[in-house]
Amino acid sequence: MTKISDVEAILLGKEITSAKWASLMVLVRVVTTDGRIGYGETVTALRANAVVDLVKKINKVMKGKDVFDLEKNKMEWYKQDFNMSISLESTTAYSAFDIASWDIIGKEFGVPIYKLLGGKYRDRIKLYANGWYQNAVTPEDFAEKAKEVVKRGYKALKFDPFGSYFHFIDKKGLKEAEERVKAVREAVGDDVDILIEHHGRFNVDSAIEIAKILEKYNPLFVEEPVHPEDVEGLRKYRSFTKLKIALGERIITKTQALEFMKEGLVDYLQIDLYRIGGVTEAKKVVGIAEAFDVLMAFHNAQGPILNAVTLQLDTVIPNFLIQESFYEWFPSWKRELIRDSTPVENGEALVPEKPGIGVDFNEKMIEELRVKEEVFEPGEPLWVVKGTWKDY
Ligand SMILES: O=C(O)[C@H](O)[C@@H](O)[C@H](O)[C@H](O)CO
Ligand SMILES: [Mg+2]
Numbered sequence: 130m131t132k133i134s135d136v137e138a139i140l141l142g143k144e145i146t147s148a149k150w151a152s153l154m155v156l157v158r159v160v161t162t163d164g165r166i167g168y169g170e171t172v173t174a175l176r177a178n179a180v181v182d183l184v185k186k187i188n189k190v191m192k193g194k195d196v197f198d199l200e201k202n203k204m205e206w207y208k209q210d211f212n213m214s215i216s217l218e219s220t221t222a223y224s225a226f227d228i229a230s231w232d233i234i235g236k237e238f239g240v241p242i243y244k245l246l247g248g249k250y251r252d253r254i255k256l257y258a259n260g261w262y263q264n265a266v267t268p269e270d271f272a273e274k275a276k277e278v279v280k281r282g283y284k285a286l287k288f289d290p291f292g293s294y295f296h297f298i299d300k301k302g303l304k305e306a307e308e309r310v311k312a313v314r315e316a317v318g319d320d321v322d323i324l325i326e327h328h329g330r331f332n333v334d335s336a337i338e339i340a341k342i343l344e345k346y347n348p349l350f351v352e353e354p355v356h357p358e359d360v361e362g363l364r365k366y367r368s369f370t371k372l373k374i375a376l377g378e379r380i381i382t383k384t385q386a387l388e389f390m391k392e393g394l395v396d397y398l399q400i401d402l403y404r405i406g407g408v409t410e411a412k413k414v415v416g417i418a419e420a421f422d423v424l425m426a427f428h429n430a431q432g433p434i435l436n437a438v439t440l441q442l443d444t445v446i447p448n449f450l451i452q453e454s455f456y457e458w459f460p461s462w463k464r465e466l467i468r469d470s471t472p473v474e475n476g477e478a479l480v481p482e483k484p485g486i487g488v489d490f491n492e493k494m495i496e497e498l499r500v501k502e503e504v505f506e507p508g509e510p511l512w513v514v515k516g517t518w519k520d521y
Pocket of ligand 1: 150174259326328378428453512513
């Protein structure tokens with residue numbers, strides 16, 4: 130029996146790069162009584178210290194439990210933490226524990242976990258690039274960086290063209306956003322997909338004004354066009370435009386995901402394994418999405434463990450659209466931490482074949498990367514790509 134002996138959260142970090150929210154990484158290590166080790170990872174973005182504290186409580190609850198009892202363990206945490214289903218901190222702490230549990234389970238059978246989740250539907254995972262436009266402000270900046278992405282072989286790239294606008298956007302903001310989108314479209318041509326990230330910034334009137342200018346550039350999808358909790362606004366937006374809507378990175382339960390799909394408010398679902406409840410819950414949401422003919426485009430904006438485990442699920446599922454990837458724009462320590470075991474080739478990821486989540490974890494790097502706690506300084510919001518919260 131693979132009894133749990135320890136669940137530990139370790140904060141890792143070094144330099145801040147394009148993905149400021151992920152300059153820290155909450156690594157969760159699960160160890161069993163017979164010395165098996167599994168790794169999970171979870172969110173930071175202002176909450177790392179709270180998440181670390183919750184992992185300490187998960188440790189107390191899970192000691193002595195069997196790492197294979199995924200459903201029973203989840204229900205136990207749900208019972209213990211009265212606020213799990215309304216708490217990002219709790220669901221992300223638990224998600225990392227679930228991912229680490231799957232890592233151990235795969236290693237136990239000596240297989241990558243995709244073999245336990247339904248086998249290979251695809252050998253290579255089509256990616257879209259994110260994180261590539263650090264410090265881009267003018268249309269020329271965006272165009273030049275977009276060309277670099279295409280040179281690397283990507284056939285799709287995502288960016289947020291809205292500078293420092295939030296909630297409202299005015300004529301100047303619309304003009305600047307359009308000039309950036311036009312410049313990228315012209316730089317990459319019609320055969321490369323452009324995906325427009327709104328980061329849930331806008332009220333629906335502003336989002337509709339933006340949709341009017343975006344339609345001519347034929348984006349693959351628009352992401353979080355309105356504030357994430359603004360369902361009324363999303364209904365109005367949906368009735369106004371034919372643009373495909375992607376959302377879901379901030380969804381933390383399958384019930385929330387169901388609500389959006391029941392009303393046909395989402396075309397591409399972007400739940401993230403680190404928020405939804407790990408592999409165990411994500412797989413259930415994929416099944417619900419399949420029933421609604423919704424395709425998956427998992428959010429994946431944190432670190433190398435989350436990237437690897439997401440690729441495991443991408444490999445298996447029939448209703449797959451495309452996978453987000455910051456991998457080539459991570460700080461190098463994030464690739465070194467897993468000995469670059471999930472390389473990108475020509476804008477595609479290969480399926481990681483090592484047992485568990487499929488990475489070769491470099492334990493020795495933990496001590497050099499360990500940090501005491503997350504330090505937050507307000508200013509440019511953490512959630513934009515660094516150096517882009519500017520207008521011109
Ligand atoms: O689609 C995405 O990758 C996300 O919106 C990122 O851009 C956010 O900044 C990050 O998820 C914040 O935690
Ligand atoms: Mg997003």
